[in-house]
Amino acid sequence: MNDPGEVEAPRGPASGTAPPVLALRQVSKSFGAVRALRGVSLELFAGEAHALAGENGAGKSTLVKTLTGVHRPDEGEVLLDGRPVEFDGPAAAQEAGVAVIYQEPTLFPDLSVEENIFMGRQPRARFGRIDRRTVRREATELFRRLGVALDPARPARGLSIADQQLVEIAKALSREARVLIMDEPTAALSGNEVARLFSVVEALREHGCAVLFISHRLDEIFELCRSVTTLRDGAWVASEHISGLTPDDLVRRMVGRHLDTLYPKQETTPGEVALTVSRLTREGVFTDISFEVRRGEIVALAGLVGAGRSEVARAIFGVDRWDAGSVEVGGRRLPAGSPAAAMAAGLALVPEDRRQQGLVMDLSIERNIALTGLRSVRRGPVVSRAAERDRARDWATRLQLKFTRLGDAVNVLSGGNQQKVVLAKWLATDPAVLIVDEPTRGIDIGTKAEVHRLLSELAGRGIAVLMISSDLPEVLGMADRVLVMHEGRLTAEIARELATEESVMTAATGRAPEAAA
Amino acid sequence: MTAVTAGDRPAGERGARGLVELVFRARELSLVAAIAVLVLVTAAVNPNFLSGQGVKDIFLNTSILALLAVGQSLVVITRNIDLSVGSVVGLVAFSVGKFLAADPGGRGVVVALVFGVAIGAACGLLNGLLVSFCRVPALVVTLGTLYVIQGLDHYIAHGQQINAVDLPQALLNLGNEGVLGVPYLPIITVAVMLAVGYYLRSYPSGRDFYAIGSSPEAARLAGVPVRRRVLAAYLFSGALAGLAGVLWLARFGTVVADSARGWELLVVSAVVVGGVAIVGGVGTVYGAVLGALLLTTIGSALVVLKVNSFWQQALTGALLLLAITVDRVLAVRVTRLLRRRSVRHGA
Numbered sequence: 023m024n025d026p027g028e029v030e031a032p033r034g035p036a037s038g039t040a041p042p043v044l045a046l047r048q049v050s051k052s053f054g055a056v057r058a059l060r061g062v063s064l065e066l067f068a069g070e071a072h073a074l075a076g077e078n079g080a081g082k083s084t085l086v087k088t089l090t091g092v093h094r095p096d097e098g099e100v101l102l103d104g105r106p107v108e109f110d111g112p113a114a115a116q117e118a119g120v121a122v123i124y125q126e127p128t129l130f131p132d133l134s135v136e137e138n139i140f141m142g143r144q145p146r147a148r149f150g151r152i153d154r155r156t157v158r159r160e161a162t163e164l165f166r167r168l169g170v171a172l173d174p175a176r177p178a179r180g181l182s183i184a185d186q187q188l189v190e191i192a193k194a195l196s197r198e199a200r201v202l203i204m205d206e207p208t209a210a211l212s213g214n215e216v217a218r219l220f221s222v223v224e225a226l227r228e229h230g231c232a233v234l235f236i237s238h239r240l241d242e243i244f245e246l247c248r249s250v251t252t253l254r255d256g257a258w259v260a261s262e263h264i265s266g267l268t269p270d271d272l273v274r275r276m277v278g279r280h281l282d283t284l285y286p287k288q289e290t291t292p293g294e295v296a297l298t299v300s301r302l303t304r305e306g307v308f309t310d311i312s313f314e315v316r317r318g319e320i321v322a323l324a325g326l327v328g329a330g331r332s333e334v335a336r337a338i339f340g341v342d343r344w345d346a347g348s349v350e351v352g353g354r355r356l357p358a359g360s361p362a363a364a365m366a367a368g369l370a371l372v373p374e375d376r377r378q379q380g381l382v383m384d385l386s387i388e389r390n391i392a393l394t395g396l397r398s399v400r401r402g403p404v405v406s407r408a409a410e411r412d413r414a415r416d417w418a419t420r421l422q423l424k425f426t427r428l429g430d431a432v433n434v435l436s437g438g439n440q441q442k443v444v445l446a447k448w449l450a451t452d453p454a455v456l457i458v459d460e461p462t463r464g465i466d467i468g469t470k471a472e473v474h475r476l477l478s479e480l481a482g483r484g485i486a487v488l489m490i491s492s493d494l495p496e497v498l499g500m501a502d503r504v505l506v507m508h509e510g511r512l513t514a515e516i517a518r519e520l521a522t523e524e525s526v527m528t529a530a531t532g533r534a535p536e537a538a539a
Numbered sequence: 540m541t542a543v544t545a546g547d548r549p550a551g552e553r554g555a556r557g558l559v560e561l562v563f564r565a566r567e568l569s570l571v572a573a574i575a576v577l578v579l580v581t582a583a584v585n586p587n588f589l590s591g592q593g594v595k596d597i598f599l600n601t602s603i604l605a606l607l608a609v610g611q612s613l614v615v616i617t618r619n620i621d622l623s624v625g626s627v628v629g630l631v632a633f634s635v636g637k638f639l640a641a642d643p644g645g646r647g648v649v650v651a652l653v654f655g656v657a658i659g660a661a662c663g664l665l666n667g668l669l670v671s672f673c674r675v676p677a678l679v680v681t682l683g684t685l686y687v688i689q690g691l692d693h694y695i696a697h698g699q700q701i702n703a704v705d706l707p708q709a710l711l712n713l714g715n716e717g718v719l720g721v722p723y724l725p726i727i728t729v730a731v732m733l734a735v736g737y738y739l740r741s742y743p744s745g746r747d748f749y750a751i752g753s754s755p756e757a758a759r760l761a762g763v764p765v766r767r768r769v770l771a772a773y774l775f776s777g778a779l780a781g782l783a784g785v786l787w788l789a790r791f792g793t794v795v796a797d798s799a800r801g802w803e804l805l806v807v808s809a810v811v812v813g814g815v816a817i818v819g820g821v822g823t824v825y826g827a828v829l830g831a832l833l834l835t836t837i838g839s840a841l842v843v844l845k846v847n848s849f850w851q852q853a854l855t856g857a858l859l860l861l862a863i864t865v866d867r868v869l870a871v872r873v874t875r876l877l878r879r880r881s882v883r884h885g886a
Contacts, residue, residue, distance in 0.1 A: 111762075112759070113762030130753035131753055131820070133820075141750055142743070
């Protein structure tokens with residue numbers, strides 16, 4: 023697993039002799055059995071913009087939370103001006119001059135913009151009162167410096183995401199932040215808004231602020247940053263100047279893994295078309311999505327987080343409405359917005375977030391499995407406990423579920439076994455089309471292989487499988503065809519033989535396919 | 540967003556702000572208007588309604604409810620609720636009465652106030668600790684303490700009652716006399732209201748309450764001591780309920796175990812009618828006090844108009860529904876308007 027050796031790595035860009043403003047040295051962090059970060063180092067220098075690159079789940083967010091005092095490292099240290107520090111919470115990191123701008127800013131909607139900026143450290147007048155005049159003056163001055171026209175007295179409610187981010191930047195500026203961390207700030211912005219954000223960030227950087235920039239858009243990294251650190255599977259891969267890199271180099275650093283027997287893909291011959299999606303559009307979410315999935319086929323839907331994949335799945339299943347287009351299962355058109363009709367037509371959706379959407383966590387294993395098929399375990403109008411139990415036992419054996427008693431609540435099971443319960447619940451409906459959204463996220467490697475074996479078997483039995491996954495090796499290992507989405511559109515359809523990490527990532531980051539290596 | 544310097548403020552931003560301020564002012568103004576209409580109509584039917592005694596009664600009756608509403612506002616603003624206040628009033632009224640009756644000559648008003656506020660604060664502390672540190676939902680916690688405190692009250696009372704003759708005259712004076720014709724009770728309530736209102740508006744720690752109710756997650760990230768503030772809100776609400784309990788005793792003199800039973804819902808109604816959002820983050824104590832005044836005035840008016848008291852409850856309920864509906868509709872409208880304004884000035 024731990025193979026960062028294949029890329030040679032200079033130890034961070036040497037910017038003069040001053041120590042980095044903020045640095046991580048050999049930091050590791052685990053959550054239960056999951057090792058989110060392993061021996062990661064990072065250095066941020068004053069007046070320099072540094073990018074953090076990596077696939078979904080590479081550990082970028084954990085790294086940010088370690089820098090900002092939300093998580094404390096299990097091993098290694100955080101250095102501020104070259105000296106080890108321990109932030110015992112977000113407030114301590116802010117105190118030290120570390121400011122973060124999240125993709126979705128966290129403002130107080132009911133309070134005014136100026137109150138948002140100064141919350142927790144308002145300028146004081148006599149007797150400890152808030153000095154409202156100074157608040158107003160300083161907020162106005164901050165927006166003047168940022169060159170934006172926002173009324174400091176208006177409530178934060180109703181501000182666009184871009185404006186909310188500017189309020190967060192004004193906050194950082196007012197704290198005289200020395201480090202500005204931006205966690206995918208551009209994901210929800212339009213082109214103009216990105217340009218405005220960049221010009222503000224550029225000005226801050228010139229003022230001596232250290233910037234850490236996270237984005238899935240490679241062109242933005244190349245535009246804004248001077249150096250880049252790449253993570254893969256929680257491990258540090260490289261820290262280097264950006265000038266010597268091409269976008270393809272960066273993609274290779276992000277994805278360089280190799281596949282193994284984790285993916286027991288059976289060869290199947292696709293049968294007739296089971297699911298047809300044509301020109302499906304939900305305004306502002308996804309546009310003009312057309313594809314089909316045949317019986318016995320596993321089709322992967324790849325792309326970056328936020329590309330609209332789960333939303334497409336939810337629309338197909340009828341959880342969300344769509345604005346245009348159609349969905350056909352086995353040749354019959356589905357009505358929009360009706361999960362019941364979708365289930366009746368033979369669709370099953372194993373959702374992304376099993377704790378929130380897939381399971382009733384406090385209910386027993388047998389109850390959870392029976393939920394989708396209460397009609398089939400009925401005796402007259404009453405749900406039969408015995409039939410419920412039989413059905414659960416049957417599926418538990420078929421999926422090799424590890425459990426003590428079928429009456430145990432599902433929240434005592436491991437993540438992998440919970441996922442099997444969700445699968446059982448939906449397989450019990452005997453679907454013709456199975457949509458699985460991130461089927462192996464956060465589950466251990468052994469169960470992961472079992473889930474893959476199961477998906478492959480199901481396809482072998484003639485079920486059409488649509489698999490959404492952010493795990494590239496999984497996509498490449500399991501799929502007969504790979505569909506790639508980027509910002510709400512299908513950008514590529516790649517056959518199994520032609521699918522490589524580079525070709526998929528290239529399409530997922532929205533770059534022209536001919537640039538692929 | 541165009542590159543306008545902040546010096547020349549866009550007119551739309553101005554308008555948006557004015558609008559929002561107007562909406563919040565409008566709440567208090569419309570309450571005042573509603574009270575005025577109610578008073579005028581009732582007085583037209585029965586002029587006795589505006590007699591000196593009639594007006595005095597309304598203010599006396601409002602005072603205790605309004606005091607509780609001030610405490611409740613603080614809790615509701617932090618996106619919590621305190622259902623135990625009615626029970627606390629009952630417990631304090633009886634135990635302070637018993638305490639004073641044991642030695643009517645020696646124990647004065649000050650001792651009574653300190654004793655009552657201390658009991659109330661202790662109840663508030665219990666609520667606050669359970670809600671903020673044990674992370675039990677506020678509704679469940681305070682529903683539980685509502686019954687526990689009520690039970691305690693009945694245990695102490697043992698079916699007895701406190702009689703006015705056993706109480707020190709000074710205390711009874713507090714409940715029924717005044718300075719220059721203005722009774723003490725409303726004076727106390729208005730003083731508390733002004734102090735809390737000023738604190739909430741002008742002190743950083745006061746703003747924290749709004750921040751917590753507006754977005755608990757953002758408050759945590761901004762370094763607001765969320766648990767301490769929530770604890771403080773309950774402590775304060777409890778202490779005010781304690782004060783209200785002593786004032787209840789002073790006003791009525793004769794109390795049995797279940798004084799103020801069921802008042803918690805009346806208090807919450809007053810707060811919500813007064814424009815404090817039940818989901819937190821919005822509202823003022825002035826609004827809450829006006830809400831209490833409106834509910835009390837309705838009660839008195841219906842009595843004067845000889846309407847069945849059933850209608851009083853129905854009307855309170857209708858008013859509550861109206862207030863919540865208006866809040867919801869306004870919130871949606873204002874958000875939409877603000878969004879449109881920012882788009883127009885956006886890129």
